[in-house]
Amino acid sequence: MPPRIVVRVLFMASQLALFASVCQAQSSDDVFNARTLHTLNLSINTRDLALLHEDYRENTFYPMQLEWEGVVVRNAAVRSRGTGSRNPVKLGLQIEFGRFVAGQQFLGLDGLVLDNLWQDPAMIRESLTMALFERLGQPAPRESYARVYINGEYQGLYAMVEPIDARFLARVYGTDKGYVFEYHWIRSFYGEYLGPDVAPYEDLFEPRTHQTDGALTLYQPIAALFREVNEPDSATWRSSVEQMIDIPQFLTHAAIEEFVAEWDGLTGYAGMNNFYLYRPPDNSRHQFIVWDRDNAFQDPQTSVIDRADENILLRRMLAYPDLHDAYLDAVKRAVRAAAAGKWLGAEIDWRSALIRQAVLDDERKQFSSEQFDAEIAFLRRFAMERPAVALAQVGDLRQPD
Amino acid sequence: MRLASSYFLTVLTRTPLAAAAVLTCLGTGLADAQTTNDATSAQSDASAVASLPPTWDFAWKDHPAVTFGDVARVEFRARLSAETRLDDDEDDSSRFDPARRRIGVRGELWKTVDFEVEGEVAGPQPWRDVFANYHVLNAVQVQGGRFKMPFGLDENTGPNNREFVYRSHAARDLAPGRANGVMAHGRLGMVRYELGVFATDGDNAIRHPDTRVHGDSTAAVRLVVQPFHKSRSRLSDFQVGAAYTGTKVPEGFADLNGHTFGGKAFFKSDVWVRGAQRRVGLESRWRPGPFSFQTEYIRINTERRGQSLEGNDLPALVARGWYVSGAWVLAGARKVESAPTPKRPLFGGGLGSIELAARAERLTFASTDAGFLPSTSPRAEVILPRGNAAITLGINWFPNRWLKIQANVIRESFTNATAFPVPLWSHVFSANISL
Numbered sequence: 001m002p003p004r005i006v007v008r009v010l011f012m013a014s015q016l017a018l019f020a021s022v023c024q025a026q027s028s029d030d031v032f033n034a035r036t037l038h039t040l041n042l043s044i045n046t047r048d049l050a051l052l053h054e055d056y057r058e059n060t061f062y063p064m065q066l067e068w069e070g071v072v073v074r075n076a077a078v079r080s081r082g083t084g085s086r087n088p089v090k091l092g093l094q095i096e097f098g099r100f101v102a103g104q105q106f107l108g109l110d111g112l113v114l115d116n117l118w119q120d121p122a123m124i125r126e127s128l129t130m131a132l133f134e135r136l137g138q139p140a141p142r143e144s145y146a147r148v149y150i151n152g153e154y155q156g157l158y159a160m161v162e163p164i165d166a167r168f169l170a171r172v173y174g175t176d177k178g179y180v181f182e183y184h185w186i187r188s189f190y191g192e193y194l195g196p197d198v199a200p201y202e203d204l205f206e207p208r209t210h211q212t213d214g215a216l217t218l219y220q221p222i223a224a225l226f227r228e229v230n231e232p233d234s235a236t237w238r239s240s241v242e243q244m245i246d247i248p249q250f251l252t253h254a255a256i257e258e259f260v261a262e263w264d265g266l267t268g269y270a271g272m273n274n275f276y277l278y279r280p281p282d283n284s285r286h287q288f289i290v291w292d293r294d295n296a297f298q299d300p301q302t303s304v305i306d307r308a309d310e311n312i313l314l315r316r317m318l319a320y321p322d323l324h325d326a327y328l329d330a331v332k333r334a335v336r337a338a339a340a341g342k343w344l345g346a347e348i349d350w351r352s353a354l355i356r357q358a359v360l361d362d363e364r365k366q367f368s369s370e371q372f373d374a375e376i377a378f379l380r381r382f383a384m385e386r387p388a389v390a391l392a393q394v395g396d397l398r399q400p401d
Numbered sequence: 402m403r404l405a406s407s408y409f410l411t412v413l414t415r416t417p418l419a420a421a422a423v424l425t426c427l428g429t430g431l432a433d434a435q436t437t438n439d440a441t442s443a444q445s446d447a448s449a450v451a452s453l454p455p456t457w458d459f460a461w462k463d464h465p466a467v468t469f470g471d472v473a474r475v476e477f478r479a480r481l482s483a484e485t486r487l488d489d490d491e492d493d494s495s496r497f498d499p500a501r502r503r504i505g506v507r508g509e510l511w512k513t514v515d516f517e518v519e520g521e522v523a524g525p526q527p528w529r530d531v532f533a534n535y536h537v538l539n540a541v542q543v544q545g546g547r548f549k550m551p552f553g554l555d556e557n558t559g560p561n562n563r564e565f566v567y568r569s570h571a572a573r574d575l576a577p578g579r580a581n582g583v584m585a586h587g588r589l590g591m592v593r594y595e596l597g598v599f600a601t602d603g604d605n606a607i608r609h610p611d612t613r614v615h616g617d618s619t620a621a622v623r624l625v626v627q628p629f630h631k632s633r634s635r636l637s638d639f640q641v642g643a644a645y646t647g648t649k650v651p652e653g654f655a656d657l658n659g660h661t662f663g664g665k666a667f668f669k670s671d672v673w674v675r676g677a678q679r680r681v682g683l684e685s686r687w688r689p690g691p692f693s694f695q696t697e698y699i700r701i702n703t704e705r706r707g708q709s710l711e712g713n714d715l716p717a718l719v720a721r722g723w724y725v726s727g728a729w730v731l732a733g734a735r736k737v738e739s740a741p742t743p744k745r746p747l748f749g750g751g752l753g754s755i756e757l758a759a760r761a762e763r764l765t766f767a768s769t770d771a772g773f774l775p776s777t778s779p780r781a782e783v784i785l786p787r788g789n790a791a792i793t794l795g796i797n798w799f800p801n802r803w804l805k806i807q808a809n810v811i812r813e814s815f816t817n818a819t820a821f822p823v824p825l826w827s828h829v830f831s832a833n834i835s836l
Contacts, residue, residue, distance in 0.1 A: 074782075
């Protein structure tokens with residue numbers, strides 16, 4: 001083969017490889033590549049930006065442009081978000097791409113959450129927890145870090161979080177036809193039956209798919225779920241509840257939360273919080289999806305059944321010996337997943353190294369840079385101590401045969 | 402002097418009663434002056450006659466009227482209308498509306514100033530028209546007060562002469578309506594002109610003053626040409642016209658919305674605007690006997706200066722509306738220049754007159770193309786077009802000259818209006834008594 005042709009073939013091959021790499025970058029997987037510190041540029045009219053800060057408690061959407069790695073989405077919509085993290089200094093942001101332009105997406109995403117990491121001095125609790133859930137095969141949103149700029153001004157370090165919506169369902173469950181609800185904490189709720197009227201459930205569970213369906217279609221199965229859970233003990237209790245909830249999934253979810261010493265989750269200090277409820281399109285076996293874990297990794301000495309007796313679902317399930325064992329097994333799996341190869345420690349190391357400079361540059365964060373370093377040190381200690389503590393507790397909780 | 406004249410204009414345009422009063426005094430003064438000039442050669446006994454108190458007379462021809470010699474003539478008018486609308490919409494937009502009761506007076510002073518005061522007996526805006534018109538010369542008349550701005554054929558057609566229960570979408574949502582102002586107008590041969598300045602951009606453009614922006618000081622001009630007005634042929638009534646208004650709107654969401662005939666918004670102008678707002682209208686009408694024809698086109702351009710995400714200018718918000726309508730008097734009257742007054746009214750040897758009417762129209766809100774995806778964003782480069790196309794079929798029955806009964810069937814279909822995925826049918830019945 002003549003050398004000129006060889007050169008041309010090689011050149012074309014290199015161009016194809018380059019093109020392929022560019023194409024490969026244009027997917028949501030790359031947006032959520034956690035190993036990269038991304039840069040996200042938002043353009044918002046200065047008047048809208050002032051209103052966004054001024055009315056940060058409102059859920060008013062404003063038009064914006066998003067630019068990531070050369071991908072531009074014009075006329076997306078952004079609003080302030082968050083509950084405890086909502087503040088006017090470092091805005092929590094929720095972006096919807098199709099609100100103003102029908103069907104518009106950003107690399108296959110209908111939306112994007114920009115978590116302001118306001119309540120976590122270490123800024124990695126959320127992503128660490130989600131990574132552990134994913135490692136244990138549990139449904140969890142993808143996350144990555146980004147330096148966020150608005151109109152060229154650095155706003156600080158944010159977590160880009162995958163919204164729990166129809167796209168998420170399609171990715172995780174293979175179908176986007178299911179029902180998914182965001183749980184809103186209004187008052188302490190431990191899983192009580194709130195009666196046959198669907199109105200109380202409407203307040204607690206906001207549909208993120210099937211928004212136009214009727215209230216009965218949306219909420220009657222949820223009412224039935226909590227009705228069955230609160231039925232008196234009987235021979236049929238478990239079989240009835242198994243029709244309404246994926247018990248193994250629920251136990252695993254609760255076990256991971258307990259392992260990471262989360263105090264604002266399913267067994268939260270003020271009732272259930274920070275989760276989505278999923279119902280498949282073809283049955284009523286609800287699943288729980290983890291959300292917002294800024295408060296994980298607290299005291300490594302925390303009991304692995306901390307407040308388990310307060311949550312009616314978990315308490316009733318743990319009364320069954322085989323489910324009790326299944327729960328402890330799930331805790332053990334979480335321990336192994338965290339400890340194997342010092343996975344949790346390694347995750348803390350590379351994540352903190354990835355974001356450290358962006359954290360130091362972040363003048364809008366609530367906590368100081370010194371607190372960031374101290375919290376990272378604390379997390380490293382947690383990663384070392386927690387597996388042994390949890391395993392010992394599991395051993396103590398095993399019921400003798 | 403400029404300051405004083407500016408203040409005078411401000412007071413005049415913001416206070417219809419003041420404007421009307423000024424014109425009335427002006428008319429009186431000028432009339433007096435004219436009388437004085439004319440009387441220079443008159444005999445002294447003429448002055449003696451003029452100083453006598455005028456006699457008054459009451460008559461009821463078309464309207465009850467009182468005449469005070471040559472000094473004044475005052476007509477009393479009243480109008481009562483009731484309406485029932487049945488929509489195939491599922492909510493409560495169908496209704497019976499008996500509420501429109503209007504009373505007013507029209508008259509003339511010293512044969513130089515005519516005036517009109519009309520009000521709604523119940524309603525948020527009690528004053529409709531409050532104006533005086535100085536009309537010594539046919540070519541140059543001056544009108545001041547609160548009245549309809551010189552824009553829009555349909556908008557400026559009175560309820561007694563309307564062929565449909567509702568005005569066209571273009572008139573309802575795009576024509577400016579009433580405002581306080583002063584206007585010069587008159588006829589120069591085949592041309593009628595109206596030229597005025599107004600305090601606002603008209604009532605139709607100020608429906609949500611607390612949340613939306615609108616133009617303040619507005620200039621308006623309207624020219625209507627009747628090329629065959631001296632002809633005795635059927636073409637004598639034919640006219641074409643054009644109109645323009647110009648104002649400036651401050652930064653905010655424009656108060657420019659598209660409504661169904663039932664009053665529901667299919668387009669809310671959640672679009673940032675700032676800058677000049679220009680309204681252009683073209684119109685034509687021909688009423689050659691039993692048949693009448695009318696068409697109109699209105700376009701409003703509202704600038705969006707500095708409203709992009711980056712603070713740059715955006716293409717203007719453009720609202721367009723047009724209609725074509727026709728009517729045919731089947732029996733009982735010949736329609737020329739006004740409603741078909743029956744030759745033989747009901748209980749007067751006949752059944753009154755009957756008229757059929759049809760109208761096709763369209764109203765759209767959009768922007769010029771700038772190469773982006775159409776969007777509902779308040780700062781969209783390309784505003785997603787939204788529109789309403791309507792067909793109205795109607796029958797009008799005039800049992801006598803005071804009573805009009807109308808029945809309309811309306812079909813409205815929508816473009817990109819999520820609240821109206823299917824066409825909307827409405828059936829409207831209206832009864833009007835005018836004295």
